[in-house]
Amino acid sequence: MLEMLEYEFMQRALIAGMLIALLASISGTFVVLKRYSMISETLAHSALVGVAVGLVAGFNPLWIAVLVAILSAWLIEYLRSSFSLYSDAILAILLSGSLAIAVIIVSLGGAFNNSLFSYLFGSILAVSNEDVFTILFFGTVALVLLLAFAKELYFIAYDEEVAKTSGIKVQFLNFLLVTVVAIIIALSIRIVGSLLIGALMVIPTVAALQYRVGFLNTMFLSVAFALLSVISGMTLSFYFSLPSGATIVLCVLSFFIISLIANKK
Amino acid sequence: MKFKIPIFDVKNLSFSVRGQKILLHISLEIFSGEYVAIIGPNGGGKTTLIRMLLGLESPSEGNIKLFGKKLSNFKSWHKIGYVPQRASLVDANFPATVSDIVNMGRTAQRSLFSFLSKEDKVAVNDAMTKMDILDLKNKMVGTLSGGQRQRVMIARALASKPEILILDEPNTGVDIVSQRNFYALLAKLNKEEKITIVFITHDIGVIADDIGRLFTINQKAIVCNNPKEALSCEEMSTLYGIEAHLIHNHKHEH
Numbered sequence: 001m002l003e004m005l006e007y008e009f010m011q012r013a014l015i016a017g018m019l020i021a022l023l024a025s026i027s028g029t030f031v032v033l034k035r036y037s038m039i040s041e042t043l044a045h046s047a048l049v050g051v052a053v054g055l056v057a058g059f060n061p062l063w064i065a066v067l068v069a070i071l072s073a074w075l076i077e078y079l080r081s082s083f084s085l086y087s088d089a090i091l092a093i094l095l096s097g098s099l100a101i102a103v104i105i106v107s108l109g110g111a112f113n114n115s116l117f118s119y120l121f122g123s124i125l126a127v128s129n130e131d132v133f134t135i136l137f138f139g140t141v142a143l144v145l146l147l148a149f150a151k152e153l154y155f156i157a158y159d160e161e162v163a164k165t166s167g168i169k170v171q172f173l174n175f176l177l178v179t180v181v182a183i184i185i186a187l188s189i190r191i192v193g194s195l196l197i198g199a200l201m202v203i204p205t206v207a208a209l210q211y212r213v214g215f216l217n218t219m220f221l222s223v224a225f226a227l228l229s230v231i232s233g234m235t236l237s238f239y240f241s242l243p244s245g246a247t248i249v250l251c252v253l254s255f256f257i258i259s260l261i262a263n264k265k
Numbered sequence: 266m267k268f269k270i271p272i273f274d275v276k277n278l279s280f281s282v283r284g285q286k287i288l289l290h291i292s293l294e295i296f297s298g299e300y301v302a303i304i305g306p307n308g309g310g311k312t313t314l315i316r317m318l319l320g321l322e323s324p325s326e327g328n329i330k331l332f333g334k335k336l337s338n339f340k341s342w343h344k345i346g347y348v349p350q351r352a353s354l355v356d357a358n359f360p361a362t363v364s365d366i367v368n369m370g371r372t373a374q375r376s377l378f379s380f381l382s383k384e385d386k387v388a389v390n391d392a393m394t395k396m397d398i399l400d401l402k403n404k405m406v407g408t409l410s411g412g413q414r415q416r417v418m419i420a421r422a423l424a425s426k427p428e429i430l431i432l433d434e435p436n437t438g439v440d441i442v443s444q445r446n447f448y449a450l451l452a453k454l455n456k457e458e459k460i461t462i463v464f465i466t467h468d469i470g471v472i473a474d475d476i477g478r479l480f481t482i483n484q485k486a487i488v489c490n491n492p493k494e495a496l497s498c499e500e501m502s503t504l505y506g507i508e509a510h511l512i513h514n515h516k517h518e519h
Contacts, residue, residue: 167342167373218360
């Protein structure tokens with residue numbers, strides 16, 4: 001463990017990874033309770049469009065990914081609230097649509113290489129100082145927003161209509177949540193990859209739900225599972241030369257299976 | 266009885282969905298301190314009416330005023346406690362203790378980041394005491410019986426210290442003993458706490474004992490100021506479209 005920390009790239013990856021674990025698990029609690037788990041997959045694919053644009057045009061892919069994911073999140077929420085379309089259908093349409101656009105952009109720009117591969121599956125080697133700064137900056141903003149409105153988001157997740165009739169600005173907060181989730185997902189794809197980030201957002205909460213405890217304890221458990229998964233996943237990734245995203249996801253999946261068996265009725 | 270403060274003032278309210286008329290030219294007023302029941306057949310528009318009063322649906326035409334203000338300008342939502350249809354049929358897996366749920370009733374009054382203030386804690390405690398659920402506060406809501414869940418949902422509505430409590434078929438999924446206790450509780454809240462009560466029910470036999478006024482809704486509204494006399498067989502037959510026989514319950518008559 002200590003040997004691993006002697007390397008600067010591992011220090012960067014761990015700082016970024018732990019912040020992402022914290023953000024993904026907290027926001028994931030609300031997303032799962034709203035039965036909106038698929039949004040993480042869709043926004044991850046939308047973020048990939050931003051990565052593609054960034055790679056082809058020579059901008060910072062992470063910044064463009066954040067921007068595109070936010071726009072996609074707003075489009076999803078607008079379609080969900082303004083048209084009589086099924087939420088899961090909207091997510092499925094945007095997921096495949098985004099992936100198609102991303103593939104076309106990188107193909108036309110000739111950027112279908114290792115660089116894109118690292119964004120698909122995550123790579124701790126690829127985390128730069130600039131990435132850490134971007135993750136710290138946007139991640140802090142996202143965390144502050146989540147904590148500021150946690151009680152409102154919990155109420156909305158439980159009963160959106162009663163929350164509305166009690167004077168809570170439900171539409172605004174739904175937009176805020178998807179915006180924050182979009183930011184977190186776009187930031188996470190550097191470490192976990194766009195194809196795997198959904199797991200880090202959803203599985204820790206589903207594992208925590210197996211313990212049938214109150215809201216705060218569920219969130220604490222979810223954060224603990226996510227942090228432990230990132231730390232153990234990165235450690236295994238370092239010592240056994242495994243892809244970081246996939247290793248982290250297998251670790252969190254282990255927590256889920258243990259929780260499921262331990263709490264079997 | 267004289268009531269001075271109008272809580273709901275509904276004028277000429279109509280509601281249509283894709284050309285199908287659900288409600289037609291409804292006009293009614295509900296005053297502070299009243300105990301009102303709304304009955305009518307399924308699909309008659311009872312829930313739609315309540316949803317429009319709460320701003321969850323927009324009327325095709327007509328006006329709604331809450332506490333003297335236009336619905337669009339109304340901000341004091343803490344004055345209204347709402348218990349929706351099937352509220353007691355909660356998702357058993359949702360991570361919520363009884364305290365978590367009742368605390369929700371204070372959410373709109375709390376500021377950003379804030380924990381429960383002393384005032385919030387008193388209001389939550391008070392609501393749980395009134396509903397006799399204080400000893401359940403650390404229990405997961407998914408493990409409670411239908412009757413207990415019903416009391417938790419009402420406690421949540423009471424935690425905001427509302428002036429009016431609106432309940433949409435609150436007895437769904439609740440056993441008969443709990444239903445009787447529930448009606449006694451509503452009457453107590455109305456008489457002792459001076460909370461205005463409006464509720465939708467199918468339980469026609471029970472409601473006539475305590476309520477002040479009865480609204481029958483089937484596209485149009487009929488307001489009955491004396492429910493015991495107004496619930497004649499002829500009117501019930503017209504309302505439900507079937508032959509009806511009224512069984513009198515003299516238990517509470519004085």
